[in-house]
Amino acid sequence: MVDVAQLAGVSSITVSRTLLTPELVTPATRRMVEKAIKQCGYIPNRVAGSLAANRSRTVAVIVPTISNSLFADTVQGITDLLEAHGYHVFLGTSNYDIKEEESLVSAFLERRADAMVLTGISHSPTTKKLLRNAGIPVVEMWNLTPRPIDMAIGFSNFEAARKMTLFLASRGYRKIGFLGGVTENNDRTRDRERGYLAALAELGIAAVENRIVRTPFDFPMGGTAIAALLSKSPSLDAVFAASDVLAIGAILECNRRGWPVPSKIAIAGMDDSPLGSQLSPKLTTVRIPRYGIGTVVGEHLIERLRGQASSKRIVDLGFEIVEREST
Amino acid sequence: MVDVAQLAGVSSITVSRTLLTPELVTPATRRMVEKAIKQCGYIPNRVAGSLAANRSRTVAVIVPTISNSLFADTVQGITDLLEAHGYHVFLGTSNYDIKEEESLVSAFLERRADAMVLTGISHSPTTKKLLRNAGIPVVEMWNLTPRPIDMAIGFSNFEAARKMTLFLASRGYRKIGFLGGVTENNDRTRDRERGYLAALAELGIAAVENRIVRTPFDFPMGGTAIAALLSKSPSLDAVFAASDVLAIGAILECNRRGWPVPSKIAIAGMDDSPLGSQLSPKLTTVRIPRYGIGTVVGEHLIERLRGQASSKRIVDLGFEIVEREST
DNA sequence: CTGAAAGCGCTAACAA
DNA sequence: TTGTTAGCGCTTTCAG
Numbered sequence: 024m025v026d027v028a029q030l031a032g033v034s035s036i037t038v039s040r041t042l043l044t045p046e047l048v049t050p051a052t053r054r055m056v057e058k059a060i061k062q063c064g065y066i067p068n069r070v071a072g073s074l075a076a077n078r079s080r081t082v083a084v085i086v087p088t089i090s091n092s093l094f095a096d097t098v099q100g101i102t103d104l105l106e107a108h109g110y111h112v113f114l115g116t117s118n119y120d121i122k123e124e125e126s127l128v129s130a131f132l133e134r135r136a137d138a139m140v141l142t143g144i145s146h147s148p149t150t151k152k153l154l155r156n157a158g159i160p161v162v163e164m165w166n167l168t169p170r171p172i173d174m175a176i177g178f179s180n181f182e183a184a185r186k187m188t189l190f191l192a193s194r195g196y197r198k199i200g201f202l203g204g205v206t207e208n209n210d211r212t213r214d215r216e217r218g219y220l221a222a223l224a225e226l227g228i229a230a231v232e233n234r235i236v237r238t239p240f241d242f243p244m245g246g247t248a249i250a251a252l253l254s255k256s257p258s259l260d261a262v263f264a265a266s267d268v269l270a271i272g273a274i275l276e277c278n279r280r281g282w283p284v285p286s287k288i289a290i291a292g293m294d295d296s297p298l299g300s301q302l303s304p305k306l307t308t309v310r311i312p313r314y315g316i317g318t319v320v321g322e323h324l325i326e327r328l329r330g331q332a333s334s335k336r337i338v339d340l341g342f343e344i345v346e347r348e349s350t
Numbered sequence: 351m352v353d354v355a356q357l358a359g360v361s362s363i364t365v366s367r368t369l370l371t372p373e374l375v376t377p378a379t380r381r382m383v384e385k386a387i388k389q390c391g392y393i394p395n396r397v398a399g400s401l402a403a404n405r406s407r408t409v410a411v412i413v414p415t416i417s418n419s420l421f422a423d424t425v426q427g428i429t430d431l432l433e434a435h436g437y438h439v440f441l442g443t444s445n446y447d448i449k450e451e452e453s454l455v456s457a458f459l460e461r462r463a464d465a466m467v468l469t470g471i472s473h474s475p476t477t478k479k480l481l482r483n484a485g486i487p488v489v490e491m492w493n494l495t496p497r498p499i500d501m502a503i504g505f506s507n508f509e510a511a512r513k514m515t516l517f518l519a520s521r522g523y524r525k526i527g528f529l530g531g532v533t534e535n536n537d538r539t540r541d542r543e544r545g546y547l548a549a550l551a552e553l554g555i556a557a558v559e560n561r562i563v564r565t566p567f568d569f570p571m572g573g574t575a576i577a578a579l580l581s582k583s584p585s586l587d588a589v590f591a592a593s594d595v596l597a598i599g600a601i602l603e604c605n606r607r608g609w610p611v612p613s614k615i616a617i618a619g620m621d622d623s624p625l626g627s628q629l630s631p632k633l634t635t636v637r638i639p640r641y642g643i644g645t646v647v648g649e650h651l652i653e654r655l656r657g658q659a660s661s662k663r664i665v666d667l668g669f670e671i672v673e674r675e676s677t
Numbered sequence: 678c679t680g681a682a683a684g685c686g687c688t689a690a691c692a693a
Numbered sequence: 694t695t696g697t698t699a700g701c702g703c704t705t706t707c708a709g
Contacts, residue, residue, distance in 0.1 A: 106454075115438070133396045241624065271625075298598075
């Protein structure tokens with residue numbers, strides 16, 4: 024920067040200003056500086072800048088995994104928005120492990136991320152403490168809670184599952200099975216199961232443990248699980264899968280076995296995977312703003328990082344039941 | 351750090367050493383320092399460390415998009431490997447635009463990433479120049495080239511497409527259509543199309559323009575495209591799709607229309623999407639080490655960042671034809 | 678094995 | 694509008 028300044032015949036702070044706040048520099052000087060920058064092939068050192076300004080223009084995003092189009096879409100939304108504002112994203116994957124999440128949080132705090140985005144609302148006590156003390160904006164996304172660390176942006180997984188179960192009942196289904204996920208340390212999956220159970224209770228239908236199967240989210244498991252469910256409970260008339268991955272795997276398995284969907288068994292999913300509308304039969308599901316969660320998270324973060332008090336601590340982006348052919 | 355040092359009764363450099371090179375500190379002093387760190391709730395400032403050491407322990411990864419399980423799996427592989435070695439990942443998405451890629455490269459160079467990972471081998475001249483001058487390890491992944499900027503790690507998209515086309519011919523198909531992607535600034539897609547054409551030439555089959563359709567990669571486009579292809583060229587006996595997304599969309603469309611696959615039309619894909627093995631009929635495809643590309647990229651980077659001269663500049667991870675039911 | 682001194686390359690705060 | 698001064702919080706280098 025000193026070299027550039029000398030070449031342009033100004034002081035180094037003027038170089039700094041033409042880079043950060045060009046509107047504070049006379050157009051003429053600005054042009055000289057810009058010319059000098061090009062001539063030197065000068066690449067500013069933002070780590071020095073971050074140290075001096077105590078601001079890294081960096082946001083850390085921690086998701087359980089990126090090999091899952093749900094979170095991938097959201098991460099895309101966050102990066103699209105933040106990059107447009109000069110921020111860059113540190114990506115970390117916790118592998119659904121709150122201890123891994125905790126060590127990522129530490130690492131990103133050490134790197135002085137200006138803000139942090141976590142997935143879900145269950146975190147280790149240390150994670151919460153670190154984040155509350157950090158004094159930076161924190162977003163918990165993909166679920167809601169009345170007491171976020173700082174902000175919560177997403178939708179109610181509980182309500183979404185509850186509404187879908189009620190929707191199935193409204194279509195006449197009574198023996199409704201549940202294809203759930205692994206609930207340990209996964210509040211989204213846990214709340215979806217709770218929503219299903221709450222709906223059954225409202226409907227006066229007794230919950231039956233052998234109408235429930237829990238399994239990791241992947242296509243083959245959807246197939247295995249529906250076969251298991253129907254062999255345990257042959258009289259089931261519908262199955263609500265807590266994720267489209269499972270629902271699609273289940274439909275494909277039914278197709279292979281020649282079980283007609285929905286006449287033998289109705290199947291509904293959740294997340295609105297792009298594939299669901301292409302299948303035969305087309306999948307009934309819950310639409311969720313996967314990409315939109317990312318952009319809204321980004322917007323709120325930018326607002327907060329600009330020093331504006333955020334309008335809301337809890338942002339409910341909602342969901343929508345999409346009825347198609349599989350129910 | 352000074353506070354921690356005072357509390358432990360040592361100088362601050364000793365605190366630094368117990369953090370970075372604990373083996374150079376007597377166990378007794380080390381324990382005192384560690385106790386003091388806990389007591390203070392001290393969070394080291396790695397941006398100061400990066401500035402002083404001229405090393406950020408940060409790697410930038412630029413992919414066209416993360417909303418695509420191919421690159422998402424690779425990014426997962428890279429982060430898994432790098433996080434295990436104390437490195438963290440800056441993620442950028444270029445949206446298949448070499449100008450966006452260029453500005454991300456600049457930005458990450460300003461942030462002093464210790465290494466850079468790009469997708470593919472076509473980049474702007476400025477991108478190449480910046481990277482060559484940067485003096486950091488650079489990986490171009492997902493394709494091969496005899497003249498990488500620094501390292502190329504992936505497989506030959508050309509050979510993969512060529513071999514699949516030859517494979518289809520070996521199964522007796524002669525009128526082979528091609529469902530390709532958008533080739534502009536996308537060397538992977540372009541090389542897949544070149545591989546298809548090269549195979550036809552070897553087979554002595556004339557390439558026919560109306561046996562080719564190019565379209566963005568998504569499920570619905572696969573369906574649209576196969577319908578278009580078969581209406582333009584009703585006598586086609588096979589279609590090679592340059593990506594499983596397209597192939598799956600095509601199979602689902604055939605299923606909807608009641609066109610039997612492969613007896614009316616054979617369909618082969620590429621990338622080995624997890625869904626391909628669940629469909630009816632199961633998809634013939636080219637298996638590619640999506641996650642493995644990421645871990646190998648990570649391994650080579652770590653090696654280089656440790657100062658070892660990397661064993662190889664070009665790493666061919668290969669591919670494998672997987673014959674299933676759709677051909 | 679531990680410490681003192683110097684400085685990494687910027688920007689904040691204040692002054693002109 | 695531009696410049697001066699003083700650090701930001703570490704690690705390097707060299708010394709003991």
